Amino acid sequence: SAVISQKPSRDICQRGTSLTIQCQVDSQVTMMFWYRQQPGQSLTLIATANQGSEATYESGFVIDKFPISRPNLTFSTLTVSNMSPEDSSIYLCSVEPPGLYNEQFFGPGTRLTVL
């Protein structure tokens, strides 16, 4: 498996501000994913972040709102920009560790509340 940490674990933010969420993995991984879980809902993929290339965004998500960085094989950030209360969610990163084909592991999540 992989050990994944996220920072912050939770935050309360004001409308119109931005928050950057960090995801750190204890091993080098090629594929890293960012998901959103709105209150009482399932998980929805925001984007796929592979090192050395631009992130690929899912329908309904755009780079201006959710810019992603992937500077190396163990780290990624997701920024939630110009936040509104509708952005209140849990944001989770996940990875597919090398050698564990099709086993995807999730970080503990960042619980964001926007006032």
Next chain:
Amino acid sequence: GEDVEQSLFLSVREGDSSVINCTYTDSSSTYLYWYKQEPGAGLQLLTYIFSNMDMKQDQRLTVLLNKKDKHLSLRIADTQTGDSAIYFCAETAPGGKLIFGQGTELSVKP
């Protein structure tokens, strides 16, 4: 398109078996997964099954796959109060992403 459906709630008594059901639409999915999410926690990968298998057993967990009906189930034997959580089924989609169901909240009563 891709869609995964689950019933929202299941309540069982401690010691009974729990069966959580899931239907999916993408017949090209190669793997199907069950994840567990405890209150305030992230997702824990419980088990997964390759699409050419009918059944997979792992201790108290049994996964059954009916590929013809696109139906997946998770059976938990001897359910304990610690099994109370939300259980998500998920299927693979192109690019490695996962498509999740809505989650089934399992409540285990003593």
